[in-house]
Amino acid sequence: MAELPQAVRGFGVTFTTMFKKVVTEQYPEDAAKYPPKPRFHGRHQLNRWADGLEKCVGCELCAWACPADAIFVEGADNSDTERFSPGERYGRVYQINYLRCIFCGLCIEACPTRALTMTTEFELADNNRADLIYEKHDLLAPVLPGMIAAPHAMVPGATEKDYYANKITGATGDEVTS
Amino acid sequence: MGLEEALPSGVLLTTVENFAGYARKGSLWPATFGLACCAIEMMAVGGPRFDIARFGMEVFRASPRQADLMIVAGRVSQKMAPVLRQIYDQMAAPKWVLAMGACSSSGGMFNNYAIVQGVDHVVPVDIYLPGCPPRPEMLIDAILKLHDQIQHTKMGANRRAQIADLESEALLAPATVEMKGLLR
Numbered sequence: 001m002a003e004l005p006q007a008v009r010g011f012g013v014t015f016t017t018m019f020k021k022v023v024t025e026q027y028p029e030d031a032a033k034y035p036p037k038p039r040f041h042g043r044h045q046l047n048r049w050a051d052g053l054e055k056c057v058g059c060e061l062c063a064w065a066c067p068a069d070a071i072f073v074e075g076a077d078n079s080d081t082e083r084f085s086p087g088e089r090y091g092r093v094y095q096i097n098y099l100r101c102i103f104c105g106l107c108i109e110a111c112p113t114r115a116l117t118m119t120t121e122f123e124l125a126d127n128n129r130a131d132l133i134y135e136k137h138d139l140l141a142p143v144l145p146g147m148i149a150a151p152h153a154m155v156p157g158a159t160e161k162d163y164y165a166n167k168i169t170g171a172t173g174d175e176v177t178s
Numbered sequence: 179m180g181l182e183e184a185l186p187s188g189v190l191l192t193t194v195e196n197f198a199g200y201a202r203k204g205s206l207w208p209a210t211f212g213l214a215c216c217a218i219e220m221m222a223v224g225g226p227r228f229d230i231a232r233f234g235m236e237v238f239r240a241s242p243r244q245a246d247l248m249i250v251a252g253r254v255s256q257k258m259a260p261v262l263r264q265i266y267d268q269m270a271a272p273k274w275v276l277a278m279g280a281c282s283s284s285g286g287m288f289n290n291y292a293i294v295q296g297v298d299h300v301v302p303v304d305i306y307l308p309g310c311p312p313r314p315e316m317l318i319d320a321i322l323k324l325h326d327q328i329q330h331t332k333m334g335a336n337r338r339a340q341i342a343d344l345e346s347e348a349l350l351a352p353a354t355v356e357m358k359g360l361l362r
Contacts, residue, residue: 024228068287069289100280101310122316
């Protein structure tokens, strides 16, 4: 190889590259093949207990922890006729401004009830600022089978302490009538 | 801009719109405008793993006169704002702006006197991309959403009608301060 002109040797590099594995990720077409890591910091999610009541208690610790002031929470009192979360209070207004959010996860660390977690969803781009302020209904977790959407009463006989101890396995069906 | 702006509305203009949209989104050349950490992710998009050349955008032009898209990647300081505006003014129309990352979209965590609170205070922004910094896939997603926007851009008489519609809609819409949502 040493006697070959340097210019021709250069093409050898190009030629061998043809037999190497392609590293390009075909992102929009094969996006499912390259999922983000499970602990990737994506869009937030407001979780529910197993019976569909919201986990958020409106304590605003996430808003206090946020270094970018991206979160706004306004709590309100639960009543016996309209109950969104077990216990005293729930988050009535919950807004996250994704234009401010830096996805650091300090809000998740601050949350005392694990109400706020992050999903791996990242396709958030939009063409105006208003739509990137996500309201509570954009952030709430879906109502899974076995859940009843809030507001409804707690599982009969249970207190909020049973919820926090994770003793609730699902809605019994009596919540809405009681 | 040219002859296409003078066409009457109808089938001909719609065809020209479709073709112009296809051509414009097919070779959307970005201007090199990396300001901070988001620029690293923008460079990753230009690299082989994400390969923006798949969308005909691999040529990051150093001259704004050859660029169609300004990717504002990073925080814009008050001192940088006039420079940014000048680069935008030097770009030939049609031109688009992508605010990449939290800082250029809204100021992000730098809510202070040194940083412009959103690059849309200086130039019109077509697409906002959250993230700090956004991963390369997020930038590609935003670019594809912008491509979709470009494909459906109206021209000439249709564009004037659209502007009139948007204007009358905007006059009826409530002011931002009145949009309270769930707030009391």
